[in-house]
Amino acid sequence: MNEKCQIFCDFDGTITKEDTIGKFLRLFADDKWLEIEKQWKDGKIGSRDCMTEQLALVKDVAVNDLKYFYYNIEFDESFIGFYNDLKKRNINFTIVSDGFDIFINNVLRKYDLQDIKIISNKLEIKDGKFIPIYDDKYKSCKRKSGVCKCKAVEEESCDYNYLVYIGDGLSDTCVSGKMNKIYAKNYLAQYLSSKNIPYIKFNNFEEIKI
Numbered sequence: 001m002n003e004k005c006q007i008f009c010d011f012d013g014t015i016t017k018e019d020t021i022g023k024f025l026r027l028f029a030d031d032k033w034l035e036i037e038k039q040w041k042d043g044k045i046g047s048r049d050c051m052t053e054q055l056a057l058v059k060d061v062a063v064n065d066l067k068y069f070y071y072n073i074e075f076d077e078s079f080i081g082f083y084n085d086l087k088k089r090n091i092n093f094t095i096v097s098d099g100f101d102i103f104i105n106n107v108l109r110k111y112d113l114q115d116i117k118i119i120s121n122k123l124e125i126k127d128g129k130f131i132p133i134y135d136d137k138y139k140s141c142k143r144k145s146g147v148c149k150c151k152a153v154e155e156e157s158c159d160y161n162y163l164v165y166i167g168d169g170l171s172d173t174c175v176s177g178k179m180n181k182i183y184a185k186n187y188l189a190q191y192l193s194s195k196n197i198p199y200i201k202f203n204n205f206e207e208i209k210i
Contacts, residue, residue, distance in 0.1 A: 003162030046144020
């Protein structure tokens with residue numbers, strides 16, 4: 001590849017096989033989180049408000065239960081070889097997630113992948129409460145997301161002339177149209193098909209060729 005390449009990648013449902021926030025809420029939150037989730041999917045609220053309201057339903061999770069949760073997140077282990085190959089070839093790779101740093105970091109630590117650059121929301125645990133912290137620079141996001149992926153990608157891509165995006169979900173739809181190449185699955189693949197935006201379908205990272 002002659003172009004100077006930057007790869008952006010979603011985390012939940014893309015690098016992991018399941019949504020970490022969804023699993024966390026299923027395990028530890030009041031079932032009302034599903035009503036709030038539906039409002040988000042229906043476009044009535046942004047993910048920033050959605051996650052704040054959902055996390056308010058979580059109370060006093062034991063440390064050992066949290067460790068068990070992190071350890072048992074399903075992970076696409078083909079990502080490890082994919083990422084190590086990019087490092088050998090000096091291709092920049094950044095995780096861009098509307099999820100939370102504490103979930104992402106703990107999952108990656110299990111696989112010794114702590115060197116990956118991550119753009120995400122932050123999550124603070126204080127007095128048994130889970131408090132989301134959002135970067136003010138993303139407040140203008142049209143989708144009212146915690147992380148505006150469009151803005152994050154714009155800031156990170158100034159020095160690159162070939163941009164690749166890998167994703168699977170609703171939070172990836174806006175930014176995907178700004179890429180030179182897109183690898184997609186699940187909801188994102190359906191969305192791109194409906195908009196006639198070219199993409200390459202994938203199931204795991206062994207199928208992604210950069």
